[in-house]
Structure formats: C-alpha cells, structure tokens
Amino acid sequence: xxVGNKRRQPSLAQLRAFAAVAEHLHFRDAAGAIGxxxxxxxxxxxxxxxxxxxxxxxxxxxxxLLSPExxxxxxxxxxxxxxxxxxxxxxxxxxxxxxxxxRLGVIPTVAPYLLPTVLRLVHERxxxxxxxxxxxxxxxxxxxxxxxxLDLLLLAVPLGVxxxxxxxxxxxxxxxxxxxxxxxxxxxxxxxxxxRELNLLLLDEGHCLRDQALDICREAGRxxxxxxxxxxxxxxxxxxxxxxxxxxxxxxxALKVEISRSSQLLTGYFTxxxxxxxxxxxxxxxxxxxxxYEELAAALRQALRPLPVRVLDRDA
Numbered sequence: 001x002x003v004g005n006k007r008r009q010p011s012l013a014q015l016r017a018f019a020a021v022a023e024h025l026h027f028r029d030a031a032g033a034i035g036x037x038x039x040x041x042x043x044x045x046x047x048x049x050x051x052x053x054x055x056x057x058x059x060x061x062x063x064x065l066l067s068p069e070x071x072x073x074x075x076x077x078x079x080x081x082x083x084x085x086x087x088x089x090x091x092x093x094x095x096x097x098x099x100x101x102x103r104l105g106v107i108p109t110v111a112p113y114l115l116p117t118v119l120r121l122v123h124e125r126x127x128x129x130x131x132x133x134x135x136x137x138x139x140x141x142x143x144x145x146x147x148x149x150l151d152l153l154l155l156a157v158p159l160g161v162x163x164x165x166x167x168x169x170x171x172x173x174x175x176x177x178x179x180x181x182x183x184x185x186x187x188x189x190x191x192x193x194x195x196r197e198l199n200l201l202l203l204d205e206g207h208c209l210r211d212q213a214l215d216i217c218r219e220a221g222r223x224x225x226x227x228x229x230x231x232x233x234x235x236x237x238x239x240x241x242x243x244x245x246x247x248x249x250x251x252x253x254a255l256k257v258e259i260s261r262s263s264q265l266l267t268g269y270f271t272x273x274x275x276x277x278x279x280x281x282x283x284x285x286x287x288x289x290x291x292x293y294e295e296l297a298a299a300l301r302q303a304l305r306p307l308p309v310r311v312l313d314r315d316a
Contacts (some may be wrong), residue, residue, distance in 0.1 A: 008051050015077045017044035018056060022074035025064050060290060097292045098126035105134045105141035105150040109190035109209040109234060110279060113253040114154065114304070121303045126296075138208045145284060152293055153282040156208050165290075167281040167297040174216065174249045174275045175242050176268035177259070184247070185266030192220040192270060201237055204230045209277075212251050216275040234258055241265060251277055252308040254269035278312075 020030035020310065022039070031041040049056050056070035066074060074202060106115065115133065122131050134141075134150060142161055143149035147276060157166045178185040195217050203210040210230075231237040237248050242262040250258060261266050281300070283293045294314070299313045 010048050010051050011044075012081070014044045014048035014051070015081055017041045018048050018070075019074065019077045019081055021045055021057065021064060022066055022070065022077070025066075027064065034113060043175045089137055096128075097289075097295070100127045101130045101134045101151075103134065103149070103151045105136055105144055105153045105155070107138055107141065107155040108135055109203075109207065109251065109254065110154055110156070111135045112234075113251075114279070114307075117303050117307070118154070118300065121299060123212060125299060137206045139206065142282075145282065151283070151287075151289070152296075155279070155282060156212065157280040157282065158278070159282060163285050164282050165285040165287075166272060167283070167294060167314070169279050169281065169297060170302055170304055170307075170310045171276045171278050172244050172252045172307075172309040173270070174213075174277065175255060176247055176270070177238060177250050177255075178247045178266050178268060179241060179244050180264050180266055181244075182247060182266065184268045186268060188269045189271040191270050192275065193218070194221045195220040201240050201246040201248045202230050203234070203237060209234075209249075210249070212277055216249065219275075235261065236263065238262065249275070255308070270278050279309075 002075075016034055017030070017036060017040075020034045020076050021027060023032040024033060026037050027042060028187040031038040034041075036044070045057065052073065054069045054073065056073055058065040058067050058070075105120075111133075119131070122129055134144070136144070138155055138159075140157060141153050142149060142159060142164065145153055145164065157168070159166065174186060176190060179245060184190055184198075200217065202213055202215065234250065234254055237260045238250070238281060240246065241248050255267065259267060281293060281297050283290060287293065298314065306312055
C-alpha cells in the first residue's frame with residue numbers, strides 16, 4: 001500500500017466515482033451522473049478500495065450496498081469533494097478581474113481632487129472590487145509598492161524608480177493663486193519669468209508638489225529657493241495666500257475645491273506652454289494583475305475627461 005515511504009493517496013476521480021456510487025447505489029446510474037463509463041467507474045472504485053485497503057461496497061447480482069466502512073468513508077469523500085469544489089470557486093473568483101482587495105496609494109495633492117471620480121468609477125463599474133485607499137507622500141507610497149503593502153499608486157510622475165511601471169493618465173497645468181490685491185491676480189498670459197521675483201509659498205519637504213514648484217522656479221531662472229513659509233497641505237497653503245503672505249502654484253484639478261474656500265483669492269494663468277505635471281497610475285513591473293490595472297487606467301482616462309486636464313494616450 002505504499003510507494004517508498006509514502007502512503008498512496010486516492011485520486012479525485014476515484015473519490016468522485018465512489019461518492020456517485022454511494023449516492024445512487026447503482027453503477028449504471030452513478031456512471032451516467034458523472035459522465036463516466038460504467039467499466040471506468042467500477043475500476044475507479046476498485047482502485048480506491050485497493051489504495052485505502054478497505055472494502056467499500058458489498059456487491060451482489062441484484063444491488064450494491066455500502067459496507068459499514070464504506071458508509072464512513074463516503075461521508076469523508078463527499079466532504080473532500082465539497083472542499084475541492086469550494087477551492088475551484090475561490091480560484092475562479094481570484095481569476096475574475098476586479099474582485100478581491102485592491103490597495104491604492106494616493107498622494108495628498110491628488111487625493112481630494114481625483115478620488116471622487118475614482119470612487120464613483122469603481123462603485124459603478126467594479127462593484128465587487130474591495131478598494132482600500134491609503135493617502136501618503138510619494139516616498140512612502142513607492143516603498144509600500146515595493147514591499148507589497150500597496151498594489152497600485154495614483155501620483156505625479158515620472159518616478160524614475162527601477163521595477164515600477166507607470167500608466168500615464170493626464171497632464172495638467174499649474175496656475176498662480178494670488179491675493180485680491182496682487183498685480184498678477186486674474187491675469188492671463190503670465191510669463192514664467194514672473195516667478196523669479198514672487199514670494200512663493202510652498203508645501204513642506206516630502207511633497208512632490210514642492211519639488212515640482214521648485215523645478216518650475218529654476219526653469220524660470222530663479223536661483224534661490226523660497227522657504228520662508230511652508231504648509232502641510234494645499235488647503236493651508238491657499239489660506240496663507242488669502243491672508244496676504246504670498247502666492248502659490250496649484251494644479252488645475254485642485255483649483256475648484258481650494259479657491260472656493262476663500263473670497264480673497266484670484267487666479268492667474270501662464271502663457272503657453274504653461275508649467276505642468278503628469279499624473280499616472282504606477283504598479284510593480286510584471287505585476288500579476290497588470291492587465292487589470294491597465295484596463296482600470298483606460299477607464300479612468302475616460303472618467304477624468306470632464307476635469308480641466310489633458311487626458312493622455314496609453315503610450316504617452
């Protein structure tokens with residue numbers, strides 16, 4: 001009954017054949033129920049008896065009966081087959097796209113402005129997806145993606161991180177937010193060079209939007225880094241501007257939400273090409289759910305079209 005030091009184990013086909021006979025107590029009916037020929041069914045049950053070393057059936061010329069041992073084994077066989085069925089159902093659920101948990105990391109300068117669109121899309125199109133959102137700064141998100149704590153990121157790119165694939169969604173312009181009495185308030189066609197002399201308020205270190213603002217200033221020819229006043233979030237930054245402490249740069253997607261917080265603000269627009277940022281989904285290169293994430297990115301591009309952004313093609 002053993003091969004080497006291992007006891008032989010019954011096959012699922014043997015268990016399925018025996019369970020069918022135990023249910024029908026008739027070889028022909030049992031064979032028909034599971035789509036097996038009668039000789040194959042009889043052979044599978046005999047093989048199971050040999051494997052287990054137990055007589056499972058009492059065969060007569062008129063009927064089939066379960067032996068006392070067979071009655072006990074039949075209960076176990078049915079339980080095993082039920083568990084295998086449950087395993088297959090679970091595997092099918094795992095294979096089905098947009099089911100199970102998706103842990104999405106989002107940067108603070110994107111979350112308040114894009115999440116309403118993301119959550120509405122997921123609710124309407126992917127109702128079986130368990131979306132879990134984590135708002136963190138870029139460095140923490142990238143680390144979470146690398147160690148498997150997060151599955152997908154929504155943030156500004158490029159990241160330039162090995163092993164991370166980016167799925168671009170859109171580009172958006174930056175605008176200049178000023179107090180009511182500022183000379184650039186409400187103007188259009190503002191040259192980037194104007195940033196050289198402005199008292200620019202920034203987010204705290206660690207925010208990618210701070211780094212982007214500094215890059216824009218450097219491109220405009222500004223050599224110093226304005227650091228007299230900083231804020232932990234865009235809402236605070238905008239209130240500092242409303243209080244007359246300086247001006248700031250906002251991405252267009254944040255404008256409607258943040259400007260509505262105060263009547264003491266004006267918006268200025270840069271001449272083309274305006275300073276921009278790119279927002280994308282980011283995933284581990286070769287992720288098992290990569291095709292699913294690409295489909296989500298395509299759906300997001302369509303859902304984001306009403307926003308003041310330039311939606312990108314997949315290969316942008």
